[in-house]
Structure formats: structure tokens, C-alpha cells
Amino acid sequence: MAVANKLVPATSQKPKVTFTDYIAGENIKKKINEMVGGKNSQRFITAVVSAVSNNRDLGMCNPSTIIAGALLGEALQLSPSPQLGQYYLVPYNIKRKDAQGKDYWEKVAQFQLGYKGYIQLAIRSNFYRDLDVLEVREGEYLGRDKNTGKHRFNFITNEEERNSKAVVGYLAYFEYTNGFTKTLYWTKSAMENHAITYSKAYASDKEKNTKFSFWTTKFDDMAFKTMIRQLISRWGIMSIEMQTAFERDMAVINENESYEYVDNDDSMVPDEPIIEPPIEKPVQEQEPADNAVDQFFNQ
Numbered sequence: 001m002a003v004a005n006k007l008v009p010a011t012s013q014k015p016k017v018t019f020t021d022y023i024a025g026e027n028i029k030k031k032i033n034e035m036v037g038g039k040n041s042q043r044f045i046t047a048v049v050s051a052v053s054n055n056r057d058l059g060m061c062n063p064s065t066i067i068a069g070a071l072l073g074e075a076l077q078l079s080p081s082p083q084l085g086q087y088y089l090v091p092y093n094i095k096r097k098d099a100q101g102k103d104y105w106e107k108v109a110q111f112q113l114g115y116k117g118y119i120q121l122a123i124r125s126n127f128y129r130d131l132d133v134l135e136v137r138e139g140e141y142l143g144r145d146k147n148t149g150k151h152r153f154n155f156i157t158n159e160e161e162r163n164s165k166a167v168v169g170y171l172a173y174f175e176y177t178n179g180f181t182k183t184l185y186w187t188k189s190a191m192e193n194h195a196i197t198y199s200k201a202y203a204s205d206k207e208k209n210t211k212f213s214f215w216t217t218k219f220d221d222m223a224f225k226t227m228i229r230q231l232i233s234r235w236g237i238m239s240i241e242m243q244t245a246f247e248r249d250m251a252v253i254n255e256n257e258s259y260e261y262v263d264n265d266d267s268m269v270p271d272e273p274i275i276e277p278p279i280e281k282p283v284q285e286q287e288p289a290d291n292a293v294d295q296f297f298n299q
Helices: 019-022 028-035 040-054 062-073 115-124 159-163 188-198 200-208 217-235 240-248 289-298
Strands: 087-097 104-113 128-137 141-144 151-153 167-176 181-187 251-253 257-262
Touching: 019 040, 028 040, 028 062, 040 062, 062 087, 062 104, 062 240, 062 251, 115 128, 115 217, 115 240, 128 217, 167 188, 167 217, 167 240, 181 188, 181 217, 188 200, 188 217, 217 240, 240 251
Parallel strands: none
Antiparallel strands: 087 104, 104 251, 128 167, 141 151, 167 181, 251 257
16 A cells, blocks of 8 residues: 655754645645545545644644654544544654754654544454454452453442443453454553553653643544554454554654654654643634645645
């Protein structure tokens, strides 16, 4: 699945041109038309511009990494809408070296798949009859069955009562179309240890009491995603689309189709809080920043 974007990268942390100007350039318009198709270009551009206009830090990123991440999302037939939660374009600062070997910081956009995106890809593959993940509340986990070794649960049916209980763990399960099922359970403390181990941003948040990481602002959503990733990678069937998404999740997509992981890299140190993307306005009320869509199609 080719998602290359042979686009000119920015050479510093702050792009030399605005994202609006960048995406309205003739060369970019041509590339997007080639990759997405003329009929889908307007929808693609509208979605990307909306995502950028809703996140000030994202607009400061190297614009080629924004387009690359969005093209990967398009190839996977997923939406960047924060309301849908299928994937996000997340700004990070990453340390680079210039031609003279001097360090500088570049703000880049990381492609981050949401747990709903994983579920969408899995169900679309037609291997799964059901796939879901949920939090386990205090009193619902009953330990393992002494004969089968399987986890046992007794879920509280009253939602108001259930929501008043503390989260103690996370449960993910799938059922194949042939009836085979698999269940995975982690305690919340195990999830916390996992997040600190594999996310430098979250470990820094815990140490400095800051809010840079999705693990800080959206812990349950990130826990859900981790459970789905662990479950499917260990026991699930992965379609080609799923394999592509799995490999490039939480990576910055480069112009030559390579990708690099930044959240578990010591060179990644955000200089401004990276928070949950704001809720989008309803589509009919959206006004893309600086009329970027009009510029794209009228130039």
C-alpha cells in the first residue's frame, strides 16, 4: 500500500510557509490529486485543513509530515475527525542535525491510530464477528477460574452505579467468524507501568506534573488502544491494512515512505502542552482557516 508523499520537507522547527499556503501550492495539489484521485481531493483537503485549524500546534508542524500522516489515514480509509477517534495527527518536537552537525528542533506531526480505528480495520477485514474493549470497574473482576484459568467477571448492570466505581483494569476480546474467541485482561497498575515504560512523554508528565501526552489527557482511550494492539498482535488475524496501520502507528511518516517513532525516543521533548484535540464543529458550521480549500481548488 503506497502512501509516499514526495514533498519538500521543512528544515526547521517552524515551517517557512503556513500550512494553508503549503497545501495550496501547485505541486502539492498535483501530488494529492495523483494519490487520492481528483474526485476525492476536495473531501481530503477539507478534512486535513479542519484538523489543522482545530489544533494550533499542529499548524506549526512540518507540513509534509501532516500530509504524509493524512495520506496514510486516507489509504486506510479512516477519518481524522477527533469526534470519530479513528486516528489523530499529533504534534511533537524532535531533535535533528543540520548539514554542519548542529542540533536543532523540528516540530513534526505523528500519525496516531485511535482504538476505534483499530476496531474499524479489524471488523472491515471480515475475520472478526465481534471485537471490543472496555474498562473493568471495582468489584467486577472475580479472578481466574481454578479449572480453566480464564478470567471471570460480573459486570454491574446499573450504569450510574457502575460509573461511580473506580477503574481497576481493562478487558479486550474478539470472536472470529468461525466462533473462536480470545480475551485479554490487564490491571490498571499494569497499564500504568506499560505507559511509563513505552511513552517518554507520559513518563515526563508523571515526573514533572505536566500534560504533554495523550496518556495523561486520554488515559482510558490509550489503554483501550493498547489492549486492542496487544490482543490482535498476539492472537488475532491481521489484514494487510491492519499490518500497515500497526507498523506505522505512533510514527512520523517521512517523504521517502520511511517512518520513525518519536514518543519513545529520548530526542522527543515537547516545548508546549499537547492536549486532547478540541471537538470539531459540525460539518455545516466549519470554516477552514484562511479559505485554504478555496485556495487549493482555485489557484
